[in-house]
Amino acid sequence: MDRAPGPSVRLRLTLSYAGFLMVAGTLLLAAVWVFLLRYVPERAVLIVPDDGGAPGDVFPVRSNLLGVFAPRAAAVFAFLLVFGLVGGWFLAGRMLAPLTRITDATRRATHGSLSHRIQLPGRDDEFRELADAFDAMLARLEAHVAEQRRFAANASHELRTPLAITKSLLDVARTDPDHDTGELIDRLHTVNARAIDLTEALLLISRADQRAFTREDVDLSLLAEEATETLLPLAEKHGVTIETGGDITPTSGSQALLLQLTMNLVHNAIIHNLPEQGTVWVTTGVHPGTVTLTVENTGEQLTPELASTLTEPFRRGTERVHTDHAGVGLGLAIVRTITEAHDGTLTLTPRPAGGIRVTVELPTSPSVSS
Structure with missing residues (x-):
C-alpha cells in the first residue's frame, strides 16, 4: 500500500516530549507569577533596621515586577525548549530501539529468512x-x-x-x-x-x-459406531476384537471429515496390532466445553519419541509396510489435519503394555453449550 510521507514516530515523540515539557514549564511560571502578584505590594516599602541605622533594601513593587520577571522567564522557556527537544530525541530513540530490531527481523522474514x-x-x-x-x-x-x-x-x-x-x-x-x-x-x-x-x-x-467445509452438528459416538461396523470384517480377518463404549458426544464440524478421522484411527488400530488376539478400544466422552474420541490398541512397545512422529506424513510406525491394508502413510497425518481444522487437539500416548492411545479432543457443539 502506497502511503504519503510523514514525520517519523521518533520526531513526533520528540515534539510531544518537548511540548509537554513546555506546557509544564508554562504552568510552573504562571504559578510563580500568581504568587508574586499576590505577595508583592503595590507601593515601595522602605525597610528600616530595628537599631535605627541606615535604611535597608527597598522591596520591589508591581510596577517594575514584569520588567524583572519577563527576561528570566524567557530564558527559562528557551532552556526548556532546547532541553525538551534534545532530551526528547534521545528518549524517543531509546524507547523505539526495540521496534527497530523487530522491523529488521520482519524484513528478513519477508525475504525468506525465518x-x-x-x-x-x-x-x-x-x-x-x-x-x-x-x-x-x-x-x-x-x-x-x-x-x-x-x-x-x-x-x-x-x-x-x-x-x-x-x-x-x-x-x-x-x-x-x-x-x-x-x-x-x-x-x-x-x-x-x-x-x-x-x-x-x-x-x-x-x-x-x-x-x-460446512459446519453442522455431529455426534462422535455415532461416527464411532459406523466406523467400527464398517471395519469389523477387517478386524475379524486380523483376529482383532473391537470394544466400543462411551457417551453421546455432540460437536460441530464436517460429518464426512470427522467420519474419515474416525475410520483412519480405527483402521490404524486394527492394522498396527498384535499378530493375533489383539484388541481395539473405541470410547467417547464428554467434558466441560469439550468432547473426546479415544482409540487405543494392543501392539508393539512404542517410545514417546516415536509416537510423536507418527502424525508426520508417510510415517508408518517402526517401518514402511506395504501390505494390502497398509494405506499410503497419511492416515494419522489426515487425522491431525482434520483435528486442527476443527479447532481440536490430537494426543498420542504409548500404552505401557504395548500399543498406543490416540485421543482427539474437540469443542462441544455451540448449540449444546449455549
Missing part, C-alpha cells in the same frame, strides 16, 4: 511481549514451512513410485509379447488403485487444511 530471532533482552514489558510473540510466530512458521517442504518431497516420492512401477510393467510387456497379460493387468490395477488412494488422501488433507 531462522532469525529478535531475542530482545531486558525485563518484561510491552515491547518484550511483542518481540517474544514475533519470535514464537517465526518459530511456528519455520517449522510449518519445513514440514510443508518435507511433505512435498515425500508426496513427490510416493507419487513417483507407482508411476515408475507402471512404466516398468509396460516396458516388460513391450519387450516380452508372451508375458501373461492377465497378471500384468492385475498388477497395473493394484498400482493404479494405490496411486488413486494417495491422490485422494492428498486432496483430503488440502481440503481439511483450508477448512473448506
Whole structure:
C-alpha cells in the first residue's frame, strides 16, 4: 500500500516530549507569577533596621515586577525548549530501539529468512511481549514451512513410485509379447488403485487444511459406531476384537471429515496390532466445553519419541509396510489435519503394555453449550 510521507514516530515523540515539557514549564511560571502578584505590594516599602541605622533594601513593587520577571522567564522557556527537544530525541530513540530490531527481523522474514530471532533482552514489558510473540510466530512458521517442504518431497516420492512401477510393467510387456497379460493387468490395477488412494488422501488433507467445509452438528459416538461396523470384517480377518463404549458426544464440524478421522484411527488400530488376539478400544466422552474420541490398541512397545512422529506424513510406525491394508502413510497425518481444522487437539500416548492411545479432543457443539 502506497502511503504519503510523514514525520517519523521518533520526531513526533520528540515534539510531544518537548511540548509537554513546555506546557509544564508554562504552568510552573504562571504559578510563580500568581504568587508574586499576590505577595508583592503595590507601593515601595522602605525597610528600616530595628537599631535605627541606615535604611535597608527597598522591596520591589508591581510596577517594575514584569520588567524583572519577563527576561528570566524567557530564558527559562528557551532552556526548556532546547532541553525538551534534545532530551526528547534521545528518549524517543531509546524507547523505539526495540521496534527497530523487530522491523529488521520482519524484513528478513519477508525475504525468506525465518531462522532469525529478535531475542530482545531486558525485563518484561510491552515491547518484550511483542518481540517474544514475533519470535514464537517465526518459530511456528519455520517449522510449518519445513514440514510443508518435507511433505512435498515425500508426496513427490510416493507419487513417483507407482508411476515408475507402471512404466516398468509396460516396458516388460513391450519387450516380452508372451508375458501373461492377465497378471500384468492385475498388477497395473493394484498400482493404479494405490496411486488413486494417495491422490485422494492428498486432496483430503488440502481440503481439511483450508477448512473448506460446512459446519453442522455431529455426534462422535455415532461416527464411532459406523466406523467400527464398517471395519469389523477387517478386524475379524486380523483376529482383532473391537470394544466400543462411551457417551453421546455432540460437536460441530464436517460429518464426512470427522467420519474419515474416525475410520483412519480405527483402521490404524486394527492394522498396527498384535499378530493375533489383539484388541481395539473405541470410547467417547464428554467434558466441560469439550468432547473426546479415544482409540487405543494392543501392539508393539512404542517410545514417546516415536509416537510423536507418527502424525508426520508417510510415517508408518517402526517401518514402511506395504501390505494390502497398509494405506499410503497419511492416515494419522489426515487425522491431525482434520483435528486442527476443527479447532481440536490430537494426543498420542504409548500404552505401557504395548500399543498406543490416540485421543482427539474437540469443542462441544455451540448449540449444546449455549
